[in-house]
Amino acid sequence: MAKSLLVISRQAPWSGPSAREALDIVLAGGAFDLPIGLLFLDDGVFQLAPHQDAKTVQQKDLSANLQALGLFGIDDVFACSHSLAERGLGVPASAQPLAPDAISQLIDRYNQVITL
DSSP states (O other): OOOOEEEEEOSOTTSSTHHHHHHHHHHHHHHTTOOEEEEEOGGGGGGGOSSOOGGGGTOOOOHHHHHHTGGGTOOEEEEEHHHHHHTTOOOOTTSEEEOHHHHHHHHHTOSEEEEO
Protein backbone atom coordinates (compact mmCIF):
# COMPACT_ATOMS: atom_id res chain seq x y z
CA MET A 1 0.00 0.00 0.00
CA ALA A 2 1.38 3.37 -1.03
CA LYS A 3 1.91 6.04 1.58
CA SER A 4 -0.40 9.00 1.24
CA LEU A 5 0.74 12.62 1.17
CA LEU A 6 -0.99 15.88 2.03
CA VAL A 7 0.60 19.10 0.80
CA ILE A 8 -0.46 22.24 2.65
CA SER A 9 0.10 25.41 0.66
CA ARG A 10 0.13 28.49 2.90
CA GLN A 11 1.79 31.09 0.66
CA ALA A 12 0.21 33.52 -1.77
CA PRO A 13 1.18 32.93 -5.40
CA TRP A 14 3.13 36.21 -5.55
CA SER A 15 5.07 35.83 -2.29
CA GLY A 16 7.83 33.63 -3.66
CA PRO A 17 8.41 30.14 -5.04
CA SER A 18 6.60 28.17 -2.30
CA ALA A 19 3.20 28.19 -4.02
CA ARG A 20 4.68 26.89 -7.26
CA GLU A 21 6.76 24.29 -5.43
CA ALA A 22 3.69 22.98 -3.60
CA LEU A 23 1.85 22.52 -6.89
CA ASP A 24 4.91 20.87 -8.46
CA ILE A 25 5.09 18.34 -5.61
CA VAL A 26 1.40 17.53 -5.93
CA LEU A 27 1.57 17.13 -9.71
CA ALA A 28 4.67 14.93 -9.46
CA GLY A 29 2.97 12.75 -6.86
CA GLY A 30 -0.10 12.48 -9.05
CA ALA A 31 2.03 11.42 -12.02
CA PHE A 32 3.24 8.46 -9.94
CA ASP A 33 -0.26 7.56 -8.68
CA LEU A 34 0.61 8.53 -5.12
CA PRO A 35 -2.51 9.05 -2.97
CA ILE A 36 -2.21 12.80 -2.55
CA GLY A 37 -4.22 15.73 -1.28
CA LEU A 38 -3.77 19.48 -1.41
CA LEU A 39 -4.95 21.96 1.22
CA PHE A 40 -4.89 25.72 0.69
CA LEU A 41 -4.56 27.47 4.03
CA ASP A 42 -3.94 31.06 5.16
CA ASP A 43 -2.65 33.20 2.25
CA GLY A 44 -2.44 30.04 0.13
CA VAL A 45 -6.13 30.47 -0.68
CA PHE A 46 -5.15 33.42 -2.88
CA GLN A 47 -3.91 30.82 -5.38
CA LEU A 48 -7.56 29.95 -5.99
CA ALA A 49 -8.63 33.53 -6.77
CA PRO A 50 -9.77 33.94 -10.39
CA HIS A 51 -8.30 36.36 -12.94
CA GLN A 52 -4.85 36.80 -11.46
CA ASP A 53 -2.30 38.79 -13.44
CA ALA A 54 0.99 37.12 -12.59
CA LYS A 55 3.00 39.34 -14.94
CA THR A 56 2.36 42.45 -12.84
CA VAL A 57 4.21 40.85 -9.92
CA GLN A 58 6.75 39.11 -12.16
CA GLN A 59 5.70 35.60 -11.16
CA LYS A 60 4.73 32.53 -13.15
CA ASP A 61 0.99 32.10 -13.66
CA LEU A 62 -0.12 29.06 -11.65
CA SER A 63 -3.64 28.76 -13.07
CA ALA A 64 -2.61 26.13 -15.65
CA ASN A 65 -1.07 24.01 -12.87
CA LEU A 66 -4.29 24.25 -10.85
CA GLN A 67 -6.37 23.24 -13.85
CA ALA A 68 -4.10 20.23 -14.43
CA LEU A 69 -4.74 18.73 -10.98
CA GLY A 70 -7.71 16.68 -12.19
CA LEU A 71 -5.74 15.39 -15.18
CA PHE A 72 -3.17 13.97 -12.75
CA GLY A 73 -5.85 12.26 -10.66
CA ILE A 74 -5.71 14.76 -7.83
CA ASP A 75 -9.28 15.09 -6.67
CA ASP A 76 -8.65 15.79 -2.98
CA VAL A 77 -8.27 19.57 -3.13
CA PHE A 78 -9.38 21.56 -0.09
CA ALA A 79 -9.47 25.19 1.02
CA CYS A 80 -9.87 26.45 4.57
CA SER A 81 -13.26 28.20 4.71
CA HIS A 82 -12.03 30.55 7.45
CA SER A 83 -9.00 31.60 5.37
CA LEU A 84 -11.27 32.24 2.37
CA ALA A 85 -13.69 34.36 4.43
CA GLU A 86 -10.90 36.34 6.12
CA ARG A 87 -9.53 37.32 2.72
CA GLY A 88 -12.89 38.12 1.17
CA LEU A 89 -12.79 35.22 -1.28
CA GLY A 90 -15.75 33.11 -2.26
CA VAL A 91 -15.75 29.34 -2.30
CA PRO A 92 -13.86 28.23 -5.42
CA ALA A 93 -15.25 25.52 -7.66
CA SER A 94 -11.79 23.92 -7.78
CA ALA A 95 -11.56 23.14 -4.04
CA GLN A 96 -13.78 21.73 -1.34
CA PRO A 97 -14.18 24.17 1.56
CA LEU A 98 -13.18 22.84 4.98
CA ALA A 99 -14.05 24.30 8.35
CA PRO A 100 -11.01 24.91 10.58
CA ASP A 101 -12.02 22.14 13.00
CA ALA A 102 -12.08 19.61 10.13
CA ILE A 103 -8.49 20.36 9.10
CA SER A 104 -6.93 18.28 11.87
CA GLN A 105 -9.12 15.34 10.82
CA LEU A 106 -7.97 15.80 7.24
CA ILE A 107 -4.32 15.82 8.29
CA ASP A 108 -4.85 12.61 10.26
CA ARG A 109 -6.01 10.83 7.07
CA TYR A 110 -2.56 11.13 5.48
CA ASN A 111 0.68 9.33 6.31
CA GLN A 112 2.88 12.29 5.51
CA VAL A 113 2.34 16.06 5.43
CA ILE A 114 4.42 18.74 3.73
CA THR A 115 3.75 22.39 4.50
CA LEU A 116 5.03 25.10 2.20
